[in-house]
Amino acid sequence: MENLFDLTGKVAVVTGASSGLGADAALAYAKAGADVALLARRYDKLEELKAIIESTGRKALAVACDVTKEESVKEAMETVFNTFGQVDILLNNAGIAVRGGVDSMTEEEWDNAFDTNVKSIFLTSKYVIPKMKEKGYGKVVNIASVNAVVADKNDMFIRHSYNSSKSAVLGMTKGMAASYARYGITVNAVGPALFESEMTAGTLFKSEQFLNAYNAANPAGRPGRKGELNGTILYLSSDASSYVQGQFIIVDGGGSIV
Numbered sequence: 068m069e070n071l072f073d074l075t076g077k078v079a080v081v082t083g084a085s086s087g088l089g090a091d092a093a094l095a096y097a098k099a100g101a102d103v104a105l106l107a108r109r110y111d112k113l114e115e116l117k118a119i120i121e122s123t124g125r126k127a128l129a130v131a132c133d134v135t136k137e138e139s140v141k142e143a144m145e146t147v148f149n150t151f152g153q154v155d156i157l158l159n160n161a162g163i164a165v166r167g168g169v170d171s172m173t174e175e176e177w178d179n180a181f182d183t184n185v186k187s188i189f190l191t192s193k194y195v196i197p198k199m200k201e202k203g204y205g206k207v208v209n210i211a212s213v214n215a216v217v218a219d220k221n222d223m224f225i226r227h228s229y230n231s232s233k234s235a236v237l238g239m240t241k242g243m244a245a246s247y248a249r250y251g252i253t254v255n256a257v258g259p260a261l262f263e264s265e266m267t268a269g270t271l272f273k274s275e276q277f278l279n280a281y282n283a284a285n286p287a288g289r290p291g292r293k294g295e296l297n298g299t300i301l302y303l304s305s306d307a308s309s310y311v312q313g314q315f316i317i318v319d320g321g322g323s324i325v
Contacts, residue, residue: 071307075100078151079304080144082134082191083161085112087264088210088296092158093127094120095297096304101156102126104147106191108133126151134161134187144194153202156304157195159188159209164229164267172228180228185235196247205252207243208303211236213260213319224277233258237315244313253312255303260319262291287320 079096083089085107093103097120105113105120105127113129120127128150132143147154163183165176188209199205215233219225237256244254261281263272271277272290282288299318302308317323 072301072305073100074156074301074305077101077155078104078147078153079156079158080104080106080147080154080191080195081158081160082106082132082187084116085109088259088262089158089160090116091294092160092297092300094123095294095301096156096158097123097125097127099301099305100125102128102151104128104130104151104154106130106132106134106143107161134191135182137190137193140187140190141194144191148198154195154198155202155204156206157191157208158300158304159191159207161187162210162212162233164226166224166226168225168227177228180232181235184229184232185239188236188239192243196243196252199252200247200250203251205247205250206304206308207252207254208300209236209240209254209256211240211256211258211315213258213317213323215258215315216317217323221277221280223274224271240315241313248312253303253308255308255311255313256315257296257299257303258315258317258319259296260285260291260317260322262296263293281322284325285320285322286325287322289320291318291320 079101081089081093084093084105096103102125110131117127117129130143130146133139165180212233214230215237240256299316
């Protein structure tokens with residue numbers, strides 16, 4: 068039987084690849100047969116992951132990149148295309164969660180959230196989509212969040228810029244999907260709930276009160292575990308999802324249904 072999840076011969080670009088869910092996904096791509104370009108600001112972390120990926124027999128490229136700056140993204144993508152000659156998969160994973168409501172956030176905090184969570188997808192797509200259109204093939208996966216559709220009333224965890232920016236990711240995903248389907252490009256989004264990562268380890272996972280409340284409300288009774296997002300990402304990045312377009316798959320243990 069044909070392995071629809073096989074990524075042999077494909078090249079994947081992963082933003083925010085220096086740690087957490089991005090690093091996990093990059094390694095999953097390699098194990099599925101893809102060569103991987105790793106983009107993030109922390110080059111030393113990328114070099115560590117590059118070595119791990121190369122130990123699997125796949126090629127990897129570490130590129131220091133600030134995905135909120137157009138010139139940085141342009142130069143990074145030029146390096147990727149000069150090295151691999153193609154990009155088949157773009158995983159827009161870079162993101163931040165800034166605590167605070169609209170009544171307490173600074174303009175700088177708000178702009179930083181939108182630059183990282185939304186503008187970065189615009190910039191990376193700007194320099195990848197034209198090449199995908201030429202090839203007649205491409206898989207774009209945008210990491211949104213369950214918080215694009217579910218909010219939190221607890222003052223300790225209010226993140227209005229996160230809710231807003233991740234909702235914007237869904238709108239962008241739908242717009243891109245509708246526009247580029249005719250070129251053989253699929254664009255979909257993933258909505259993880261709480262997973263332990265570098266971003267959450269020092270905040271949400273430090274609060275026993277929050278974790279107890281989260282676990283009590285979640286049908287699975289726990290946060291997501293390392294690697295549990297990879298299956299959905301691989302599905303949307305492979306030919307297994309060739310007729311899936313503009314969709315939002317929530318990976319949250321059922322938290323959003325109760």
